[in-house]
Amino acid sequence: MTDWYVENYRDEMTYGIAVKERIFDSQSDFQRVEIFEAVRFGRTLVIDGIFMTSERDEFLYHEMIVHPALCTAKSIARVLIIGGGDGGTAREVLRHPEVEKVLMVEIDGMVVDVCKKYMPALGAWDDPRLEVRIADGIAYMLDNDDPPWDVIILDGTDPVGPGEGLFNAAFYRTVKERLAPGGVFALQSESPILDDVFFEIQDTLREIFGHVHPYFGPVPLYSAGVWSWTYATDDADPMAIVDERATRVEAHSKTYNREMHRAAFALPQYAKKRPG
Numbered sequence: 001m002t003d004w005y006v007e008n009y010r011d012e013m014t015y016g017i018a019v020k021e022r023i024f025d026s027q028s029d030f031q032r033v034e035i036f037e038a039v040r041f042g043r044t045l046v047i048d049g050i051f052m053t054s055e056r057d058e059f060l061y062h063e064m065i066v067h068p069a070l071c072t073a074k075s076i077a078r079v080l081i082i083g084g085g086d087g088g089t090a091r092e093v094l095r096h097p098e099v100e101k102v103l104m105v106e107i108d109g110m111v112v113d114v115c116k117k118y119m120p121a122l123g124a125w126d127d128p129r130l131e132v133r134i135a136d137g138i139a140y141m142l143d144n145d146d147p148p149w150d151v152i153i154l155d156g157t158d159p160v161g162p163g164e165g166l167f168n169a170a171f172y173r174t175v176k177e178r179l180a181p182g183g184v185f186a187l188q189s190e191s192p193i194l195d196d197v198f199f200e201i202q203d204t205l206r207e208i209f210g211h212v213h214p215y216f217g218p219v220p221l222y223s224a225g226v227w228s229w230t231y232a233t234d235d236a237d238p239m240a241i242v243d244e245r246a247t248r249v250e251a252h253s254k255t256y257n258r259e260m261h262r263a264a265f266a267l268p269q270y271a272k273k274r275p276g
């Protein structure tokens with residue numbers, strides 16, 4: 001009999017994936033962390049019952065949360081990642097040789113440990129430019145003496161549980177204060193199809209940043225299928241792609257290229273205003 005892992009979205013819909021083998025299941029100090037081997041998606045990470053990433057389609061998410069910002073920010077020497085414990089976002093950041101320092105602030109050490117162990121291809125854990133700090137990203141942003149960051153990436157869960165405080169104006173203000181001139185804030189901004197959270201994120205970011213540009217792509221692991229990220233800045237231009245950086249990325253990427261970058265920022269009619 002098929003073993004189904006079923007994500008339940010607000011008791012309104014379910015999305016099921018056939019499991020070949022259950023590999024890890026434990027409650028951390030913050031959330032339930034599970035890894036299983038899926039029939040189609042390969043090793044898959046689930047947090048609090050929500051699909052996070054899979055070996056099969058992780059590139060669709062990680063390349064797109066990283067490279068639009070990294071290919072257009074004024075400088076990319078210093079990159080801060082809040083969340084991102086599976087390592088995929090840091091791996092993509094580290095593909096840029098101009099990056100000198102990446103700090104990943106992840107609240108849950110269990111996520112880092114199990115992804116290193118069971119999904120090692122996701123990360124570039126041995127790169128000496130990467131520092132992993134197991135700490136609360138909100139507390140870090142409020143109290144640190146680090147120099148400003150050229151790019152800040154928020155790679156969190158959905159806005160429930162420990163990730164909830166990462167989706168409000170107070171947090172976005174701390175991000176803006178820590179960004180260097182010409183800097184970019186890139187974040188995952190939920191599905192533009194299923195509910196209003198996408199629109200709430202856009203409205204809140206617009207209170208704080210001069211320019212806010214959502215962009216879109218497919219992530220089959222997420223039940224809505226269509227996903228969004230958002231590029232927020234005061235003084236960078238998401239269309240000003242630095243060719244030298246993009247050329248290097250295109251040599252290894254599976255989805256990102258300059259055409260995909262430009263196309264992702266096309267705003268579908270349904271994303272232009274909240275459904276009534």
Ligand code: SPD
Binds near residue numbers: 051053084089158222
């Ligand atoms: N609905 C799931 C949203 C998950 C977003 N974060 C995924 C983390 C991948 N590094």
